[in-house]
Amino acid sequence: MTLSLQTSILILKEHHLLKSSAVQDLVPMEFQNISYDSRNVDVDSLFFIKGEKFRPTYLTMARENGAIAYVAEQPHIEGNGMHALIVRDVQKAMALLSAAFFNYPQDDLFVVGITGTKGKTTSSYFLKGILDQQNNNKTALFSTVDRIVGPKPEDTFKSDLTTPESLDLFRDMRRSADNGMTHLVMEVSSQAYKKSRVFGLTYDLGIFLNITPDHIGANEHPNFDDYLHCKLQLLVNSRKVIINAETDHFDEIYLAAKTTTNPDSIFTYGRQSYKLKSHFYQKPIDVTFENIEFDMAKSQFKVTTAKPELKISGDYQLSLIGDFNESNATASIIAGNLVGVDQSEIAKGISEVQIPGRMQVLKLKNGANVIIDYAHNLASMRALLSFLKTEFNNPKMTVVVGSPGDKGVSRRKDFATALNEFASQVYLTTDDPGFENPQDIANEIDEQLHHDQLTVEIELDRKTAIEKALQTSQKDDVIILAGKGNDAYQKVRGIDTPYETDQVIAKAAINAQDVQ
Numbered sequence: 001m002t003l004s005l006q007t008s009i010l011i012l013k014e015h016h017l018l019k020s021s022a023v024q025d026l027v028p029m030e031f032q033n034i035s036y037d038s039r040n041v042d043v044d045s046l047f048f049i050k051g052e053k054f055r056p057t058y059l060t061m062a063r064e065n066g067a068i069a070y071v072a073e074q075p076h077i078e079g080n081g082m083h084a085l086i087v088r089d090v091q092k093a094m095a096l097l098s099a100a101f102f103n104y105p106q107d108d109l110f111v112v113g114i115t116g117t118k119g120k121t122t123s124s125y126f127l128k129g130i131l132d133q134q135n136n137n138k139t140a141l142f143s144t145v146d147r148i149v150g151p152k153p154e155d156t157f158k159s160d161l162t163t164p165e166s167l168d169l170f171r172d173m174r175r176s177a178d179n180g181m182t183h184l185v186m187e188v189s190s191q192a193y194k195k196s197r198v199f200g201l202t203y204d205l206g207i208f209l210n211i212t213p214d215h216i217g218a219n220e221h222p223n224f225d226d227y228l229h230c231k232l233q234l235l236v237n238s239r240k241v242i243i244n245a246e247t248d249h250f251d252e253i254y255l256a257a258k259t260t261t262n263p264d265s266i267f268t269y270g271r272q273s274y275k276l277k278s279h280f281y282q283k284p285i286d287v288t289f290e291n292i293e294f295d296m297a298k299s300q301f302k303v304t305t306a307k308p309e310l311k312i313s314g315d316y317q318l319s320l321i322g323d324f325n326e327s328n329a330t331a332s333i334i335a336g337n338l339v340g341v342d343q344s345e346i347a348k349g350i351s352e353v354q355i356p357g358r359m360q361v362l363k364l365k366n367g368a369n370v371i372i373d374y375a376h377n378l379a380s381m382r383a384l385l386s387f388l389k390t391e392f393n394n395p396k397m398t399v400v401v402g403s404p405g406d407k408g409v410s411r412r413k414d415f416a417t418a419l420n421e422f423a424s425q426v427y428l429t430t431d432d433p434g435f436e437n438p439q440d441i442a443n444e445i446d447e448q449l450h451h452d453q454l455t456v457e458i459e460l461d462r463k464t465a466i467e468k469a470l471q472t473s474q475k476d477d478v479i480i481l482a483g484k485g486n487d488a489y490q491k492v493r494g495i496d497t498p499y500e501t502d503q504v505i506a507k508a509a510i511n512a513q514d515v516q
């Protein structure tokens with residue numbers, strides 16, 4: 001891959017991003033590499049200067065490592081003698097130049113973007129399971145959990161961000177296409193739009209699952225309006241759109257979709273019993289679903305549609321429980337159809353999907369159930385606990401949970417709210433404390449718990465907390481290990497400290513009980 005200086009200037013001018021440029025005579029005019037990290041700069045590179053933590057010495061290092069040009073929002077003397085492209089917005093410039101450098105990989109893939117406060121990862125895995133049926137495992141996946149850029153085991157790796165930085169995004173799209181992948185399912189976070197990681201990208205299909213207040217704080221969104229605004233951008237940039245009719249702010253979401261997408265290409269869904277109250281959307285919901293049955297390992301549900309072009313009516317089974325997963329699945333089923341997968345293949349593909357750390361069920365010898373789940377905000381914790389309460393007939397629920405440091409501070413109060421509503425017993429523990437003291441975080445949750453209704457213990461060692469919750473369980477109890485999903489680390493003072501995972505710890509504790 002290469003990109004010329006002249007083409008870069010043209011692209012930036014075309015998008016009104018170029019403030020000024022300094023072109024040198026003696027250095028090459030063609031970039032062989034691009035990078036935003038001085039530690040990864042190679043010969044004849046274009047270097048992007050971005051981020052609050054940027055230090056001028058990084059430019060010096062980049063130059064020593066082979067950078068011949070830089071893109072930045074202001075000139076830097078460390079770059080004297082290099083080509084300099086001074087732009088209005090370096091994140092947007094990086095997205096556009098990365099797409100060009102990697103030769104517009106989105107044109108070689110069918111790209112589906114999924115956004116929502118909750119359910120992105122789950123719906124992405126469902127859709128990959130469906131599409132893989134048709135394209136013989138050629139679906140790339142960019143999710144919070146895994147990034148899959150090809151069919152071989154070495155093409156799957158752990159993600160750092162939900163939506164990658166633009167340069168990494170277009171690079172991994174190119175790798176996916178070159179590895180023979182035909183489709184890409186990607187989670188699109190609100191931060192991806194806030195930080196212009198997906199600037200200029202058009203999705204063949206965009207899915208909007210839901211929105212509730214989250215990700216509001218110093219390092220994320222200043223307020224809910226900003227959060228919603230960023231999420232709506234997915235719809236404005238999608239050729240076809242699927243929207244959950246049950247989501248809060250449906251009218252605003254539908255209107256955003258309609259600004260760029262013909263209403264015939266916008267599909268809505270909701271549960272059969274749901275009555276949509278909308279000022280703008282006068283049609284009935286296009287696709288409805290209803291539960292048939294849950295058991296410990298699976299859920300069965302029915303999908304109905306009166307839209308002739310959607311041939312998806314029928315019964316479906318998931319290897320996951322949770323009424324919210326039927327909603328996630330319905331979005332993926334509609335998407336599968338719009339991509340051209342047959343109903344029978346959709347049903348087969350979705351039935352086998354399991355997702356690391358989402359609604360995994362283990363059984364204790366005494367008959368109690370352990371649920372390992374990634375619920376880590378108010379909406380998901382409520383959805384999870386209210387589902388389990390109904391499903392297991394008002395069981396005693398013990399929840400092992402912590403709240404992260406440095407972000408999502410409102411979650412501490414939110415967890416207390418959900419625990420007060422549903423739990424009987426709580427172990428407050430550690431979950432990515434970052435630069436905060438986990439004891440202080442636990443105390444903040446604890447102060448808001450109703451101690452007259454709940455048994456509460458603060459046990460900061462998460463492994464011990466899980467073991468205690470399992471040891472004290474009785475028949476028919478439900479123990480919920482919440483918030484960490486399949487994470488194999490605890491983020492402590494800027495370092496990902498290895499952690500066995502909730503699942504490994506719970507399984508070991510169950511096995512130890514079995515041999516006692």
Ligand SMILES: CC(=O)N[C@H]1[C@@H](OP(=O)(O)OP(=O)(O)OC[C@H]2O[C@@H](n3ccc(=O)[nH]c3=O)[C@H](O)[C@@H]2O)O[C@H](CO)[C@@H](O)[C@@H]1O[C@H](C)C(=O)N[C@@H](C)C(=O)N[C@H](CCC(=O)O)C(=O)O
Pocket residue numbers: 036037038039050051052053054055058160161162163164165189190191192195215219220
């Ligand atoms: C707020 C935010 O979006 N930050 C992201 C952003 O950081 P940044 O541009 O501010 O960069 P920085 O950390 O200040 O560093 C400055 C620059 O110096 C460079 N550098 C650094 C050291 C060096 O020796 N040489 C060098 O050149 C770095 O590569 C970087 O380009 O770009 C970095 C990659 O270039 C990201 O890792 C980082 O994500 C942070 C860690 C993060 O956690 N972001 C979260 C909030 C996020 O984006 N989450 C969403 C999911 C939210 C949801 O669940 O919905 C996501 O999509 O993952």
Ligand SMILES: Nc1ncnc2c1ncn2[C@@H]1O[C@H](COP(=O)(O)OP(=O)(O)OP(=O)(O)O)[C@@H](O)[C@H]1O
Pocket residue numbers: 116117118119120121122123144162187209210324325327328357358359373374375376379380381383384
């Ligand atoms: N549609 C939904 N509505 C409410 N809660 C949900 C929904 N889908 C999943 N959940 C809950 O949210 C948790 C996280 O789900 P998932 O990982 O699919 O969401 P996500 O959008 O990718 O989350 P995040 O942005 O936090 O990574 C699940 O473990 C489950 O408890």
